Amino acid sequence: MNSRDQYIGIFDSGIGGLTVARSIMEKMPDENTIYFGDTAHLPYGTKSEKQIRDFAVNDVTFLNRFSLKALVIACNTADSVAREVLEEKFDLPIFGVIEPASRKAAHETKNNRIGIMATAATCRSGAYEKQIRKYNAEAEVFAQPCPLLVPLVENSRYKKDDPVVQIILKEYLAPLTEKEVDTIVLGCTHYPLLMDAICSIVPQINVISSSQAAADALYEGLSSGGMIREEKGGEHRYYVSDDAEHFHDNALIFMEKQLVGDVEQVSI
Numbered sequence: 001m002n003s004r005d006q007y008i009g010i011f012d013s014g015i016g017g018l019t020v021a022r023s024i025m026e027k028m029p030d031e032n033t034i035y036f037g038d039t040a041h042l043p044y045g046t047k048s049e050k051q052i053r054d055f056a057v058n059d060v061t062f063l064n065r066f067s068l069k070a071l072v073i074a075c076n077t078a079d080s081v082a083r084e085v086l087e088e089k090f091d092l093p094i095f096g097v098i099e100p101a102s103r104k105a106a107h108e109t110k111n112n113r114i115g116i117m118a119t120a121a122t123c124r125s126g127a128y129e130k131q132i133r134k135y136n137a138e139a140e141v142f143a144q145p146c147p148l149l150v151p152l153v154e155n156s157r158y159k160k161d162d163p164v165v166q167i168i169l170k171e172y173l174a175p176l177t178e179k180e181v182d183t184i185v186l187g188c189t190h191y192p193l194l195m196d197a198i199c200s201i202v203p204q205i206n207v208i209s210s211s212q213a214a215a216d217a218l219y220e221g222l223s224s225g226g227m228i229r230e231e232k233g234g235e236h237r238y239y240v241s242d243d244a245e246h247f248h249d250n251a252l253i254f255m256e257k258q259l260v261g262d263v264e265q266v267s268i
């Protein structure tokens with residue numbers, strides 16, 4: 001297989017990483033992708049660091065059976081906690097969500113006050129603060145854990161006119177607006193679906209999707225390495241560690257269209 005034709009391996013704790021896969025497919029429709037969702041163990045965001053690292057190593061061990069040209073850690077929680085161990089264990093070009101979104105926020109903020117909305121584990125890790133400070137030493141970063149947002153989105157509750165969505169978002173956004181942030185990073189796979197709802201509450205704030213930033217950074221990385229696939233029409237495969245049918249049906253929420261490609265359940 002020509003190295004350009006190899007797969008981009010994408011993994012997440014479950015289904016939310018499809019927002020990253022979707023951004024990648026929209027940006028690079030001719031790339032071959034393999035997605036692994038660890039649906040048997042989700043959510044990662046409430047788990048201990050050790051568990052998240054162990055799960056992430058298993059996820060990548062599975063994906064590494066395929067011929068990969070790049071690995072994308074789509075899960076913000078896994079990227080914030082397990083990246084180092086994955087870099088130690090696997091000889092693959094590794095891309096993620098935290099560095100690209102941090103870089104964008106660090107460059108776009110005007111008042112150097114940046115908010116992060118993420119899972120409890122991502123907030124606890126301090127990974128966003130660390131990356132943002134690398135690009136902007138003046139930046140002050142305020143992390144807001146948002147534990148209700150993952151179940152909300154997985155139950156199709158993300159539309160801006162949904163009163164429940166509005167109430168919950170207002171509660172999470174209030175501490176960030178009090179700190180007068182001018183930029184917010186959506187530091188979780190699920191939150192890009194809430195973009196319209198968030199912008200309707202804080203229209204004055206620049207809101208950055210970590211999923212889109214990840215796809216843009218992957219494109220930059222593959223282009224500069226001469227690794228973009230030249231043939232037309234990418235192939236897409238999906239694997240999960242639990243209930244393929246449930247994943248297939250719920251994918252509609254995250255892709256906003258039917259999945260193209262089969263979903264297979266595997267034990268890892």
Ligand code: DGL
Nearest residue numbers: 013043044045076077189
């Ligand atoms: N994929 C996770 C993230 O981006 C959210 C879901 C979970 O907690 O597993 O942080």
